[in-house]
Amino acid sequence: MTDPVAPLEDNTEAATKAAVFCAAERLFALHGFQNVSVRDITAEAGVNLASVNYHFGSKDALLFEIFRRRTAELNRERARMLHEANARHDGKPPVREILEALFAPPLRWGTTDNDRRISVQFIIRSRSEGTPEMREALTNDVSHLARFADALIAARPDLPRETVYWRLHFCLGMVHNNRFAEFDRLHVLSDGATREGDVEGLLKRMLDFAEAGFLA
Amino acid sequence: MTDPVAPLEDNTEAATKAAVFCAAERLFALHGFQNVSVRDITAEAGVNLASVNYHFGSKDALLFEIFRRRTAELNRERARMLHEANARHDGKPPVREILEALFAPPLRWGTTDNDRRISVQFIIRSRSEGTPEMREALTNDVSHLARFADALIAARPDLPRETVYWRLHFCLGMVHNNRFAEFDRLHVLSDGATREGDVEGLLKRMLDFAEAGFLA
């Protein structure tokens, strides 16, 4: 529950704001945006009803602020890993290490003992349930993805550019499908053979699959 | 607008019910379940407000009926293609043809001049925004997927079973990511290089990628 962004040591304004932020993120991630009311959030956070509008302006503005912060953190971590891969390979990393920079951050956030586990579900959900504002930001704000696309094009200069874009699209689909409900379904289908907890194992499986797909 | 399920030639009870069904499916697919009210649906269908409750019982029951019919149609078409692949290969079709039976039906429904285009978006959306009833059905009703899993296991008996299940999960992620919003984003990212309209081309790209991933 201790959000790294704002301390919770006393009952200052920042503490109330952080409590609302955390409660909203969790409830939205678990139950969906439209299924959570401002009353639910303030009750969960143990603050009064007016707090959301006082600190964030509106319910939608609160949603958007959570969305912006979490996506910025995710993009930063991905960019850092891509930067490190570049440094290791004189600016031309192989496909597998580019994909690892794309896959690893959201997967590692999803580790069962991780507070950020809920943030991943929030981000994935915002992709389909977000406000028009959020969806517009998702559609037009592709600068972070462009760096991955460029790296993949450099790693596979023999492929047509649009082929690389489509394969990046497929990889993103693999990432976005890692929702609680889909894991549960897979668990039922495989009769318990698939263990959700093994994040590093799943990362390796995803990299094996996607790397082979890229080298086709 | 002419739904194949019910004729619209006159103002019978069935015609009203079909009009509500079609209007609801389109509005839900375009704007999300929670963002569409019974008033929106009846206004779009040109019928009175009480029609939804009279013909379907409730808003959620209407949702569930659309969901059940469309998923049943999709599963039937996939099963038919898998059956044909089995017939062509003495009951042991190769990975690529199994995956084609999984990918082709929803993709071909998505052709721009197809009335079923909207049905695919509805099904994809129900996966993340559905009612608890729908999500329970999605989680526990895996018999149609089990046939694909079994076929893939038979095609790749050298792989551990759980590896096949995970790779099937990855393939489903590729399918579920084919939403309008994601196509738009990819269009922006690739600066227009990816054309959404070429369904058969996209099917080939998906099969190339996933087949290679399976043969890793």
Added chain:
DNA sequence: GTCTATAGATGGATAGAC
């Protein structure tokens, strides 16, 4: 069966006391 009118419940936002 179809439609109008309305009940009954809920939610977002805000005024105003402290």
Added chain:
DNA sequence: GTCTATCCATCTATAGAC
């Protein structure tokens, strides 16, 4: 800044006229 009380809009569902 915090909190209570409340306004007002919107929604689902239904009763009852025709």
